[in-house]
Amino acid sequence: xxxxxxxxxxxxxxxxxxxxxxxxxxxxxxxxxxxxxx
Amino acid sequence: xxxxxxxxxxxxxxxxxxxxxxxxxxxxxxxxxxxxxxxxxxxxxxxxxxxxxxxxxxxxxxxxxxxxxxxxxxxxxxxxxxxxxxxxxxxxxxxxxxxxxxxxxxxxxxxxxxxxxxxxxxxxxxxxxxxxxxxxxxxxxxxxxxxxxxxxxxxxxxxxxxxxxxxxxxxxxxxxxxxxxxxxxxxxxxxxxxxxxxxxxxxxxxxxxxxxxxxxxxxxxxxxxxxxxxxxxxxxxxxxxxxxxxxxxxxxxxxxxxxxxxxxxxxxxxxxxxxxxxxxxxxxxxxxxxxxxxxxxxxxxxxxxxxxxxxxxxxxxxxxxxxxxxxxxxxxxxxxxxxxxxxxxxxxxxxxxxxxxxxxxxxxxxxxxxxxxxxxxxxxxxxxxxxxxxxxxxxxxxxxxxxxxxxxxxxxxxxxxxxxxxxxxxxxxxxxxxxxxxxxxxxxxxxxxxxxxxxxxxxxxxxxxxxxxxxxxxxxxxxxxxxxxxxxxxxxxxxxxxxxxxxxxxxxxxxxxxxxxxxxxxxxxxxxxxxxxxxxxxxxxxxxxxxxxxxxxxxxxxxxxxxxxxxxxxx
Numbered sequence: 296x297x298x299x300x301x302x303x304x305x306x307x308x309x310x311x312x313x314x315x316x317x318x319x320x321x322x323x324x325x326x327x328x329x330x331x332x333x
Numbered sequence: 334x335x336x337x338x339x340x341x342x343x344x345x346x347x348x349x350x351x352x353x354x355x356x357x358x359x360x361x362x363x364x365x366x367x368x369x370x371x372x373x374x375x376x377x378x379x380x381x382x383x384x385x386x387x388x389x390x391x392x393x394x395x396x397x398x399x400x401x402x403x404x405x406x407x408x409x410x411x412x413x414x415x416x417x418x419x420x421x422x423x424x425x426x427x428x429x430x431x432x433x434x435x436x437x438x439x440x441x442x443x444x445x446x447x448x449x450x451x452x453x454x455x456x457x458x459x460x461x462x463x464x465x466x467x468x469x470x471x472x473x474x475x476x477x478x479x480x481x482x483x484x485x486x487x488x489x490x491x492x493x494x495x496x497x498x499x500x501x502x503x504x505x506x507x508x509x510x511x512x513x514x515x516x517x518x519x520x521x522x523x524x525x526x527x528x529x530x531x532x533x534x535x536x537x538x539x540x541x542x543x544x545x546x547x548x549x550x551x552x553x554x555x556x557x558x559x560x561x562x563x564x565x566x567x568x569x570x571x572x573x574x575x576x577x578x579x580x581x582x583x584x585x586x587x588x589x590x591x592x593x594x595x596x597x598x599x600x601x602x603x604x605x606x607x608x609x610x611x612x613x614x615x616x617x618x619x620x621x622x623x624x625x626x627x628x629x630x631x632x633x634x635x636x637x638x639x640x641x642x643x644x645x646x647x648x649x650x651x652x653x654x655x656x657x658x659x660x661x662x663x664x665x666x667x668x669x670x671x672x673x674x675x676x677x678x679x680x681x682x683x684x685x686x687x688x689x690x691x692x693x694x695x696x697x698x699x700x701x702x703x704x705x706x707x708x709x710x711x712x713x714x715x716x717x718x719x720x721x722x723x724x725x726x727x728x729x730x731x732x733x734x735x736x737x738x739x740x741x742x743x744x745x746x747x748x749x750x751x752x753x754x755x756x757x758x759x760x761x762x763x764x765x766x767x768x769x770x771x772x773x774x775x776x777x778x779x780x781x782x783x784x785x786x787x788x789x790x791x792x793x794x795x796x797x798x799x800x801x802x803x804x805x806x807x808x809x810x811x812x813x814x815x816x817x818x819x820x821x822x823x824x825x826x827x828x829x830x831x832x833x834x835x836x837x838x839x840x841x842x843x844x845x846x847x848x849x850x851x852x853x854x855x856x857x858x859x860x861x862x863x864x865x866x867x868x869x870x871x872x873x874x875x876x877x878x879x880x881x882x883x884x885x886x887x888x889x890x891x892x893x894x895x896x897x898x899x900x901x902x903x904x
Contacts, residue, residue: 297432297433298415298432301411301432301433301435301436302408302411304436305404305407305408305411305436305439305440306404306408308827308830309400309401309403309404309834312400312834312835312838313397313400315835315838316393316396316397316400316838316841316842317393319756319759319838319839319842320393320842322752322755322756322842323752323755323756323842323845323846325752
């Protein structure tokens with residue numbers, strides 16, 4: 296039973312980290328200098 | 334303190350200096366793709382795995398690749414540890430690793446931490462040691478270097494936030510750096526007497542007539558990557574204090590050099606990549622000054638010994654027949670200098686291998702490994718993580734210098750603006766937040782206090798050290814804390830994951846943002862990053878950030894314990 300909990304918790308952690316990548320990207324977009332905007 | 338002790342430190346320092354350039358030059362060739370001597374093997378791996386080595390991944394894709402690889406490999410390890418009893422190479426019929434320990438171990442090895450709440454010789458099968466744990470020893474190290482190379486690329490070029498291929502960096506690091514390096518080191522270890530076999534455990538009769546079981550196993554091969562990859566997880570519970578892992582002064586020296594060799598070489602590689610070799614050496618110098626300060630303090634504190642021992646009639650003065658000082662928890666084969674040097678090296682880097690018990694150091698001697706970890710393990714540091722940790726600090730340093738003179742800060746031709754500073758600050762703040770929150774919770778919750786073997790400030794140091802060690806991905810233990818509970822296994826495992834990935838993501842974002850910036854030529858307002866002033870300012874920033882965040886906790890732990898020791902109290 297706890298195996299399922301640990302496996303799901305691991306998956307949830309890494310899913311959260313992938314969302315964190317998106318959040319950092321968004322934070323970066325807000326602070327882009329005009330001259331460097333792609 | 335003795336002449337031979339100082340000689341050990343001096344010879345070791347010179348050896349680190351000597352290997353920096355050749356290793357750095359080789360690392361440049363590995364990561365720019367010009368090292369080709371294993372090209373046929375490399376091509377087969379790329380074909381089998383469907384990797385396009387020429388792919389230039391955007392930082393978000395680079396980070397996602399790293400996360401997906403880590404998640405899959407961690408889950409495979411978890412399942413394999415749980416199924417250990419049904420898998421081959423298990424001559425002693427080891428049972429499944431308990432769920433909480435399997436989670437912690439899988440997280441710990443995936444993150445290059447290698448915190449161990451188990452004794453390898455009584456819990457792990459040979460298959461678990463060789464396939465699961467050793468696999469992570471190689472790949473977590475290669476992933477760390479890949480992340481550092483990605484940051485270096487972001488600084489070195491204007492690439493629209495593209496950082497290269499994570500998969501190619503992972504393969505090349507493993508194939509060209511860690512596998513050949515470990516092979517050579519393992520052979521040297523075997524020559525010195527480190528065991529490498531699949532024999533059943535041997536039984537011996539001691540001089541007193543007692544029966545003793547001697548654990549066997551493929552130790553040398555594990556030992557080599559454990560040091561070279563700054564992993565630190567021991568084959569045996571006693572780690573590098575075990576005579577089968579670390580039998581001679583020569584293996585002790587080689588082990589320490591192996592811990593520093595790649596992190597030191599990476600500073601040279603970085604200088605070459607950004608076409609500013611002097612800056613690479615400036616980073617090296619900052620790391621070296623901090624290393625020297627740590628080892629000198631630890632050696633002084635341990636050689637000085639414990640005044641309570643002296644008051645009870647123990648001779649703590651060094652002589653031809655007496656090492657003097659505080660020998661509690663130390664191997665007589667390595668003595669005080671060998672133990673203080675090893676403890677400093679292993680915590681400067683994110684290695685965590687130990688040849689003495691840090692819990693038995695004097696309060697100030699034990700403070701050194703703790704502070705080394707809490708500074709962010711950037712004093713040469715873990716493979717890759719040391720360099721990128723130091724680069725984040727360098728960026729903060731030029732930012733602060735820019736504020737002082739009222740100019741837009743630049744770092745190696747890249748302007749540092751709000752989004753870069755946001756990512757740098759996320760990187761800097763997550764680390765103490767995880768350590769201090771988890772430590773505070775454990776210092777008040779019954780589940781946290783139940784694991785303590787010592788009270789008072791020493792008990793707090795044990796908890797603080799444990800969470801610093803896992804969040805810093807070091808893995809060394811202060812000892813004295815019973816971590817084999819659901820509470821500690823789960824929380825420490827989570828600490829390793831947060832300390833690795835919650836810091837790596839903003840660092841890769843920083844790399845991507847810098848990669849989007851154009852390179853501006855140096856002007857009169859550019860703060861030079863090759864001068865002694867830069868080195869001093871960089872060290873100052875590192876110490877101030879560390880001091881501001883951790884001093885209150887340290888003052889309640891080792892600092893007050895030191896003062897109470899001189900008042901005649903021990904814990």
